[in-house]
Amino acid sequence: MNIFADFHARVAAILAGFAKAGRLPDNLDLARFVVEPPREAALGDLAVNAAMVFAKEAKAGFGNPRQLATEIAFALAEDSDVSQAEVAGPGFINIRLQPHVFGAVLRAALAQGGDYGRAPQGRVGAAQKINVEYVSANPTGPMHVGHGRGAVFGDALASLLEFAGHTVTREYYINDAGAQVDVLARSAHLRYREALGENVGEIPEGLYPGDYLVPVGKALADKFGKGLLDKPESDWLETVRVFAIDAMMEMIRQDLAALNITHEVFFSERSLTRGEGGDKVKAAIDYLTSKNLVYVGRLAPPKGKLPDDWEDRDQTLFRSTQFGDDVDRPLLKSDGGYTYFASDIAYHKVKIDGGYNTLIDVWGADHGGYVKRMDAAVKALSGGKVALDVKLCQLVKLMRAGEPVKMSKRAGDFVTLREVVDEVGVDAVRFMMLYRKNDAPLEFDLAKVIEQSKDNAVFYVQYAHARVKSVMRQALAAIPGLDLSADALAKADLALLTDEGEIGLVKMLAQFPRVIEAAAAAHEPHRLAFYLHELASLLHAQWNRGKDAAELRFVNEDKRDLTCARLALILSLSTVLAAGLGVLGVRAPDEMR
C-alpha cells in the first residue's frame, strides 16, 4: 500500500475528467506531477503540485493555476479518505487524510510483514529485466577497499531493484584476456620456481610482487612437479595463466563471500573469442559494419601534450560520435588484435541479445572517460532500445580515528578489502559504503565504524531495531500472556495512536514504499540508507519522550489497548527496518551485545 502512488492515481483521474469535459488537453503527461509529503507536517499529509505543473495547459479551461487547484481540491474533498483539501501557496493542494487511512497503512504493513514495500505483482508493465554488472576487478590480485565499494554498491542496487519488482541478473566480467593476465602468469611461474627451492631474490620490476601468489606457486609445484621448469615461456604460459586466473578468481570469490556478495554470472572476456559460437567480437564488429558504423580513418592527435610514441596512422574506427561521443574509437590495435573496447562492445552485445531492457555497469571513477563510448556502443547495438546506466563509484579514503591510513604501493603492501572486513565486520562495511552517494568520495574511518554511538550510523539503525525487540520483551514481561504476533496486534484499536510523535512515525512508515520506488528508479541505494537512519532517529526520539512523560511509553501495564496499538506501530517499524537493512545486506539484530 503506497498512499502516494494511490493519490497520484486519484488526482490523475480527476484531471482526466477535466480533460474529458474539454477543459484540459487530453494528451497530458500525468507522470509530470507528484504527490509527496508536504514540506512541513503542519500543512497536511500529502501535497500535490499538479495545478502548477499544468498551469500552461490549464490556461484556456481554468484561467490561472489557483483555479485549477481549487477545483481539484474540491473534487478531492469528496473522497471518503480525505478530511480536508485546501489550496496553499502558489497552487499546492494540501490534503489531510482521515485517520482511518493511516490505520489501514499500519494494518497493511503488519499483514505484509517483510514484504511491505515490495513492488506489488500488478505492476507488470513497469517491471524490467535488468543486468547489473559490478566488481569486475582484474583477476590479478586480492580486492582492495575501492573494489569493495563498487561491489557493495552493485549488490545493494541489485537487491533494491529486485525488491522494486524487477528481474535482476548479477554479473561479473572477468578481464582474463589482456596483457596483465600474462604478467600474472609470469609472476606465478616465478613463485613456482621459488616453491621448487630456487632462490628468486627480489621480484623483478613489471611482475606482481604480492605474497598472495606464493601459495599459487606452491600449488603449481604440487600439481606439475618440475614439469614446467627449464622450458620456454611459450610452453607453459597458457597452462600457468589458466591455473593462476582460477586461483585468483577463487580468492576474489571468497573476498566477495565475506561481504555476502554472490554473482549469478561470471562472464569471461576470453570466451568472447575462444568460446562456443565463434568469435563474438568479430561478429559484433561485423554487425556495426553492416550498419555503416565502422570505417578506416585517421584520428587527430589529442590537443595539449602529445604522447611520446604518437604515430599518425589509419585505424579501424567505430563512429561513436554519431551517438554523442567526442571522437570515434578504435576497434583494432596496431598488432591486429582487438582493443579492450571492441571486446566490451561484444560483451554488451551479448547482454543486449540476452533480452535485458536495462544494463547497469558499476565502475570505478577512473573509468569515467569511458562512459560516452560505451553508451554510444549500446545505443548503436540496440537501436536505442536498451538503456545503459553507468554508475561510477568514487574513491574510498581509508582513515583510522581521523588519520589517513598509509597505503604504500610497494611490494603488495596495501590494505586489502578482506582485512577491513575482518576488522570491522560486514555490516559496518556495507552500511557505511551505502551511506553515501556513489559519486561522492567516501571517508571510511576504521575506528568510527565500530564505535557504539550515534556517531556511527550502522549502529544507530541496528540499535533502533534491537530497541523495538527489547520493548517487545519488556512488554511480555509486564503483561504476561500478551499476544505479540503481527496478526494479533493488527487487531488493536489503532485510533488510539494520537500522539504527534506516533503519527509522525506512521507517516514515516507510509513513505517506505515510495522511498523504495524512488531509490530504485534513480538507481540510488543510498536513499534507502538515509531513510532508515531517519526512521531510526524518529523511533529513538519517541522512545525518549517516554522518559519525560510516562504516559507516552510504548508499554503501559494498565492501558492494555493503548499498549497494543503502540506495539503494533513499533512492530511494523521494526519490520521496515529489517526489510530495508535486508535490501542493503545488513543484519537487523534482536539485541546489541
Added chain:
RNA sequence: GCACCCGUAGCUCAGCUGGAUAGAGCGCUGCCCUCCGAAGGCAGAGGCCAGGGGUUCGAAUCCCUUCGGGUGCGCCA
C-alpha cells in the same frame, strides 16, 4: 587544450529528478537517567547553496560562463 564528476553550516554529508521558511550527524553552548536499553534524547548558535548571468509562476536542483578540486584523454585494462 578537451571531456566527465564534484563545490551546500567550522568538519563529514543529505536534499526525494523544478516546489513552500535549505536539513542531519560531529564539534560548540545549555539541559534530561528513583522510569520500556543515557549504547539515547531535547534546546540554542552556526548558510549570499563557490561567483556571475539566464530559462519560469518558482532554481541548491535545468542552461551558459568564471573560479576552485578530482578523474581521464589513439593501440593499456
